[in-house]
Amino acid sequence: xxxxxCVMDRWRALALVGAVFSCASAERSLAQSTASDxxxxxxxxxxxxxxxxxxxxAQRGSARYAVTNANGVFRxxxxxxxxxxxxxxxxxxxxxxxxxxxxxxxxxLRVVVASAPSTLPTVRIxxxxxxxxxxxxxxxxxxxxxxxxxxxxxxxxxxxxxxNPTELTQLLRDVPGVQVVARxxxxxxxxxxxxxxxCALGLVVDGRRVEYHAPPRESLQPRIxxxxxxxxxxxxxxxxxxxxxxxDELVDPQQLAAAEVYPTAVSxxxxxxxxxxxxxxxxxxxxxx
Numbered sequence: 001x002x003x004x005x006c007v008m009d010r011w012r013a014l015a016l017v018g019a020v021f022s023c024a025s026a027e028r029s030l031a032q033s034t035a036s037d038x039x040x041x042x043x044x045x046x047x048x049x050x051x052x053x054x055x056x057x058a059q060r061g062s063a064r065y066a067v068t069n070a071n072g073v074f075r076x077x078x079x080x081x082x083x084x085x086x087x088x089x090x091x092x093x094x095x096x097x098x099x100x101x102x103x104x105x106x107x108x109l110r111v112v113v114a115s116a117p118s119t120l121p122t123v124r125i126x127x128x129x130x131x132x133x134x135x136x137x138x139x140x141x142x143x144x145x146x147x148x149x150x151x152x153x154x155x156x157x158x159x160x161x162x163x164n165p166t167e168l169t170q171l172l173r174d175v176p177g178v179q180v181v182a183r184x185x186x187x188x189x190x191x192x193x194x195x196x197x198x199c200a201l202g203l204v205v206d207g208r209r210v211e212y213h214a215p216p217r218e219s220l221q222p223r224i225x226x227x228x229x230x231x232x233x234x235x236x237x238x239x240x241x242x243x244x245x246x247x248d249e250l251v252d253p254q255q256l257a258a259a260e261v262y263p264t265a266v267s268x269x270x271x272x273x274x275x276x277x278x279x280x281x282x283x284x285x286x287x288x289x
Contacts, residue, residue: 040100042109044072044088055090136258144269151267155259167248177263190246195263195280204283209275212247251284259284
């Protein structure tokens, strides 16, 4: 009972403060009026006819306003030099605008305000980490990237620009399941990307497989490190034939729109299986559409 009495006392105090504030605002509005001004009396109610207390009632284009009391009643002195449009605002209700009646002074105005929606409609936001590319969309890049079953690694244009590589194999060094083997080739471009199972990865450029002189599987097999003349011997056997065209000489990474890396043959999507040839693939899409 004490708790209920405390709540009731607080409501009475709040209503008293609202009434005082409403009277003060009405007096302020009337104090600004002159003998030629028209006084507008009115009531603000909700759609159920219940009075709306503490609503802000203002004349558009002037500084005159009033606040409704606990019964939703207001008294506003209108400025005759301003268009008589009255704006009613209250938190929890949609704003309302009405034309003040042209009846004589003290004409009553009844304004009905509608309750504002308490919940917002569902908003769905979709975003991509990289700029959308229509060409990549047509090639199924985003579809494959969004599949939960895809085990490949996707390198976007944004990532490529941040790394700013000079060779394609530089992008592959941090890809899971891929090892870049340095073989010394022409002009130092002899790097070979190797997937799981010691198999040189194939290269597909804009949907077409491009052949390069990859070393045979047996030449990529690691052997026991040994010391020759006080220096460590290479960990990989060298191919007996000279590499004529290496992996890095085929594609300039600055021309890439995106890349997909599949380290094993089983990880290659169905649409690229005919290009895999029992090994993984590096699928690149260039900026030349």
